[in-house]
Amino acid sequence: MSQLFIVPASNRRALENVGATLRRRVPLSKLAGLSRAARDLARAAPDGVWAWGTRAGSNDINVGTWESLAPGDWVLFYVEGHFPLCARVLVRERSRRVAERLWGSDAEGTWEYMYLLDEVREIDVPRLLVLDAVGYKASFYPRGFIRVDRDLADGHGSVEQLLEALAGTGRAFRRAVDAALAGDEAEAAAALGQVGKELTDRKIRESVASYASSAPPEVQERMVKRIKRNRKLVTDLKALYEGRCQVCGFTFAKQDGSPYSEAAHIRPISLREADLDVKDNLLVLCPNHHKMHDHGAMRIEFDPAKGTLTAVFESETKRMANKHVGQ
Numbered sequence: 001m002s003q004l005f006i007v008p009a010s011n012r013r014a015l016e017n018v019g020a021t022l023r024r025r026v027p028l029s030k031l032a033g034l035s036r037a038a039r040d041l042a043r044a045a046p047d048g049v050w051a052w053g054t055r056a057g058s059n060d061i062n063v064g065t066w067e068s069l070a071p072g073d074w075v076l077f078y079v080e081g082h083f084p085l086c087a088r089v090l091v092r093e094r095s096r097r098v099a100e101r102l103w104g105s106d107a108e109g110t111w112e113y114m115y116l117l118d119e120v121r122e123i124d125v126p127r128l129l130v131l132d133a134v135g136y137k138a139s140f141y142p143r144g145f146i147r148v149d150r151d152l153a154d155g156h157g158s159v160e161q162l163l164e165a166l167a168g169t170g171r172a173f174r175r176a177v178d179a180a181l182a183g184d185e186a187e188a189a190a191a192l193g194q195v196g197k198e199l200t201d202r203k204i205r206e207s208v209a210s211y212a213s214s215a216p217p218e219v220q221e222r223m224v225k226r227i228k229r230n231r232k233l234v235t236d237l238k239a240l241y242e243g244r245c246q247v248c249g250f251t252f253a254k255q256d257g258s259p260y261s262e263a264a265h266i267r268p269i270s271l272r273e274a275d276l277d278v279k280d281n282l283l284v285l286c287p288n289h290h291k292m293h294d295h296g297a298m299r300i301e302f303d304p305a306k307g308t309l310t311a312v313f314e315s316e317t318k319r320m321a322n323k324h325v326g327q
Helices: 012-021 036-044 058-067 096-103 127-134 159-182 185-192 201-211 217-240 287-294
Strands: 004-008 050-054 074-079 082-094 113-126 262-265 282-285 299-303 308-312 317-319
Touching: 012 050, 012 074, 012 096, 036 082, 036 113, 050 058, 050 096, 058 113, 074 113, 074 159, 082 127, 082 159, 113 127, 113 159, 113 201, 127 159, 127 201, 159 185, 159 201, 159 217, 185 217, 185 262, 185 282, 201 217, 217 262, 217 282, 262 287, 282 287
Parallel strands: 004 074
Antiparallel strands: 050 113, 074 082, 082 113, 262 282, 299 308, 308 317
């Protein structure tokens, strides 16, 4: 099984290095000086390569961690309260000459304990949500290059599956924060339905601060209140339907035994009726019917006189379960 490592990149030079070789691919010409084997691997990488490096650190503390890196391992990069990127290791190699070419040097030297990466993914997940997923305490702040020493197979299956889940969490929470900032509470509630982990007050506050760091404190506080309110709304709504899709009744048990479903909004805020409040603009759907609704293959109609919901497909209509819209 692949290993997972955490790398902090929060000081000025580290952020410059992120921009130089994680946000941009590294030209093969800049790798001259690495072994032929390493350059051949870089040349064969279908999407190009990226690069990162570390210093030995005090008493060579980082060297042992670097030596434990293997091809196929994954690295999570931590920047100022959140994890914006993860990357897969292609090969590691020590080269002061190539490191200086890529990142320069300063009074402490250069980042010569290098590793090339053949995939970089945006995940954009707040610190506490990642720590919760990997089993670390909330008091942990990444300070150095470390290997995650937890059994990630238990509960996640693999490092790759964990990272895919984290990326989904990051996208959903970003949507929720952006919607809360715009005042679209139905969209915020629907997005929060995709965040599977329990959201404590601390997780919400730190996550909002991470995503909306430029917003004034009073704006952040309003966003926190909206997110907490909408999270409870989604939780209560899913419980009302026992996690089952309002269209087909389908659900399945997650690894923790709870039923899986997704929250969706009936209409965007710009299109919904004036008297359709946040609760009345939400649905509980299975993944298939959620995607069909999002892509226009299924339309939802509400009859206020009868209090009924109907799913309209291309060739049929279906009466939906309804215990909350218009109730």
